[in-house]
Amino acid sequence: xxxxxxxxxxxxxxxxxxxxYLGPTGAEPTIDIGxxxxxxxxxxxxxxxxxxxxxxxxxxxxFTTKETGSITLNGLEWNLxxxxxxxxxxxxxxxxxxxxxxxxxxxxxSKCALKFVHTQPNGKNIIIRMFKARGAGDFTLSFADDPxxxxxxxxxxxxxxxxxxxxxxxxxxxxxxxxxxV
Numbered sequence: 001x002x003x004x005x006x007x008x009x010x011x012x013x014x015x016x017x018x019x020x021y022l023g024p025t026g027a028e029p030t031i032d033i034g035x036x037x038x039x040x041x042x043x044x045x046x047x048x049x050x051x052x053x054x055x056x057x058x059x060x061x062x063f064t065t066k067e068t069g070s071i072t073l074n075g076l077e078w079n080l081x082x083x084x085x086x087x088x089x090x091x092x093x094x095x096x097x098x099x100x101x102x103x104x105x106x107x108x109x110s111k112c113a114l115k116f117v118h119t120q121p122n123g124k125n126i127i128i129r130m131f132k133a134r135g136a137g138d139f140t141l142s143f144a145d146d147p148x149x150x151x152x153x154x155x156x157x158x159x160x161x162x163x164x165x166x167x168x169x170x171x172x173x174x175x176x177x178x179x180x181x182v
Contacts, residue, residue, distance in 0.1 A: 011122045018118030019128075020073060020152070022085050025132050028163040029115045031080050033075050037149055040073035040116070042128060044175060069156035069174050071114060073132065074149035085112045086152050088135035109134040112165065114154055129176040131159035131168070 017038045019043040023029035052059055075082070079100045084090040088109035093100045114130040136153035159171045 001053075010126070011120075013122075014118065014120045015074075015127065016118070018116055020071075021115040021117070022082065022112050024159075025113045025159075026163065026165075028112065029113045029127045031082070031085075033152065034077035034079055035075065037074040037076060039120075040071065042069070042071050042116070042175070043172075044069045067174060070136070070154060071116065071128075071156070072151075072153045073134070074151055076147055076149060078148070078150065082150070082152070083112065083139070086135040086150075086154070087139060088137045109137065111157065112154070124180040126180075127178045127180070129162075129178070130154070130156050131162055131173075131176075132157040133147070 017036050017040060020036065020040070021029035022031050022033060042174075045066075045068045046064050047068075047133055048062050049065050050059055051061040051063070071159075080099045083103075084092065085103045087103060089106040090101055090103035093102060094173045109146065111132055111134055114128075114133050116130075118126045118130040120126065133154040133156050136151060136155055138151070142152060156174050159168055160173070161167055
């Protein structure tokens with residue numbers, strides 16, 4: 001008999017990567033970036049300031065002074081169409097024989113929308129919606145013996161509306177995570 005085994009529900013277990021969709025802001029993203037390496041991460045950070053009063057000082061309140069979010073993953077497919085999204089700038093030029101990513105000299109960052117869909121072993125999805133983001137603008141590619149990994153880093157931006165044009169309330173403007181139950 002095993003000791004110290006907690007009560008658990010295997011329908012809540014999750015393993016492996018998922019699919020990242022990207023596209024222009026204001027609409028649900030539909031561009032599948034393709035194969036990815038396991039290890040995608042979503043980071044949400046809240047910086048705070050503590051308010052203390054009295055002698056000895058006692059914590060009486062805490063306020064958030066900064067909220068940030070980001071998503072980081074590595075793609076495995078060479079798809080130049082994704083690079084302007086990841087870099088927040090750049091253009092794609094196509095001819096009959098090639099596609100070329102051109103980059104440099106743009107002072108602003110373009111915006112995009114992101115949706116990450118992960119299917120759990122029980123067949124239910126975890127869906128992460130990022131209504132407004134920008135590519136972090138960093139790109140380092142190592143030509144090595146392992147499969148080439150295309151880095152994708154996106155910083156989340158505050159959004160006023162969702163993809164249906166509905167206003168997002170305060171407290172809902174950075175990220176939305178849905179876990180399907182049925």
